[in-house]
Structure formats: C-alpha cells, structure tokens
Amino acid sequence: MSTFNVKVRGAAELRIALRPLQISDAGDIFDIWSDPEVMRFYDIAPLVAIDQAQQLVAGMVQDLVEAKGVRWAILLTESNRLIGTCGFMLNHNFHSATLGFELARRYWRQGLMREALDAAIDHAYREWDINRIQTTTNLDNQASSGLLRKLGFVEEGVMRQWGYWQSAFHDVRLFSLIRADRVQSDRLAADA
Numbered sequence: 001m002s003t004f005n006v007k008v009r010g011a012a013e014l015r016i017a018l019r020p021l022q023i024s025d026a027g028d029i030f031d032i033w034s035d036p037e038v039m040r041f042y043d044i045a046p047l048v049a050i051d052q053a054q055q056l057v058a059g060m061v062q063d064l065v066e067a068k069g070v071r072w073a074i075l076l077t078e079s080n081r082l083i084g085t086c087g088f089m090l091n092h093n094f095h096s097a098t099l100g101f102e103l104a105r106r107y108w109r110q111g112l113m114r115e116a117l118d119a120a121i122d123h124a125y126r127e128w129d130i131n132r133i134q135t136t137t138n139l140d141n142q143a144s145s146g147l148l149r150k151l152g153f154v155e156e157g158v159m160r161q162w163g164y165w166q167s168a169f170h171d172v173r174l175f176s177l178i179r180a181d182r183v184q185s186d187r188l189a190a191d192a
C-alpha cells in the first residue's frame with residue numbers, strides 16, 4: 001500500500017480529482033450526509049449535527065493513518081469544490097477491498113461518480129496488491145446497481161437479512177470485481 005494519492009489517468013480530460021479526506025472537509029461532508037435522499041439506503045441515519053461529520057471524518061483519517069482504508073474527497077477540477085466521496089476499506093490478508101461512495105444530489109446523473117470510481121479502481125489495481133473489490137447495495141438502489149454494472153462489477157446474489165438498521169433487517173445485493181475482470185475490460189476498451 002505505497003500510495004493513497006490518486007493519479008487520475010487522462011487527468012486533462014477529467015472533470016474530477018481525488019484526494020484523501022481531511023478533517024477540514026467535515027463541513028462539506030455534513031452538507032452531503034445530512035441529505036435524506038443521499039442517505040436513503042445507508043445504514044446510518046442522515047446526520048443532524050456537524051460534530052457527527054467531524055467524528056466520521058476523523059475515523060476515516062485514522063483508517064488512512066493505520067492503512068486500514070482510504071476515503072477520498074471527490075473534487076470538481078474546475079472549482080475545487082467537494083461534491084462527494086469514495087473509497088475502500090482494505091483486507092490486506094485477503095488482497096481484497098470493500099468499496100463505498102456517495103455524491104451530493106445536485107451532481108447526480110452526470111457521469112461524475114463513474115469517472116471517480118473508474119479512477120479509484122484503476123488506482124487500486126495499479127498501486128496495490130488488490131485482487132477482489134466488493135460492495136453491497138440495497139435491493140431498491142437502482143442508481144448504485146446500475147453504476148456498478150456499468151463499471152463491470154458482477155452481481156453475485158442477494159445476502160438475506162445481511163444487516164440490521166433503522167429497526168429492520170435488510171437484504172442486500174453483493175457485487176464484485178476481480179482483477180481479471182478489469183484486465184479483460186481494459187483490453188476490450190483498447191481493442192474498440
């Protein structure tokens with residue numbers, strides 16, 4: 001795990017940049033994570049106080065210090081504005097990572113998260129010894145499922161009553177991408 005700073009491939013054409021979250025981002029993070037629509041499928045309720053954002057961001061910064069994971073701020077290159085986050089929790093022994101992501105609502109459906117995750121996944125496979133990337137989505141989260149499929153993730157099935165939050169058990173869809181999937185899709189893109 002040599003580097004956590006993303007060098008975005010083809011950066012000149014990209015609308016976004018990634019850098020690790022920092023404590024000073026807590027205000028921007030609060031704005032995004034207090035939106036009930038953004039948090040609709042999350043296992044935590046929308047934030048109601050800025051100190052909740054400070055605590056969550058501090059935890060993510062600490063994960064990075066301990067090399068347990070990285071959460072990047074997604075910035076618009078034209079304005080440097082923070083519009084969302086994405087990142088991985090790492091399982092070094094298994095050579096695997098769990099992906100998470102969300103974007104401020106006004107930026108949805110513009111291809112921005114696809115750009116961000118493409119850069120993040122590219123980074124994980126180029127810089128780290130990662131083989132499997134996995135993530136779960138709520139069964140009703142069409143946006144997340146559609147995005148993951150576009151990125152080449154394979155749906156492995158439904159994990160029944162996988163989690164418990166907001167006083168209910170929740171089924172989730174399990175998606176994965178393995179290094180060989182990515183190599184194959186890069187080759188297909190290069191041939192196109």
Ligand SMILES: CC(C)(COP(=O)(O)OP(=O)(O)OC[C@H]1O[C@@H](n2cnc3c(N)ncnc32)[C@H](O)[C@@H]1OP(=O)(O)O)[C@@H](O)C(=O)NCCC(=O)NCCS
Nearest residue numbers: 038101102103108109110111112113114142143144146147
């Ligand atoms: C999921 C989320 C990050 C998608 O970000 P986004 O930037 O809007 O996604 P993109 O514009 O890059 O979309 C890429 C593809 O994903 C799919 N997609 C995105 N939003 C969709 C929607 N509302 N309905 C169906 N498919 C959707 C489409 O296939 C889309 O490609 P297309 O626009 O060419 O059809 C965003 O909706 C979000 O932040 N949701 C709330 C948080 C969340 O659910 N996080 C994931 C938890 S697992």
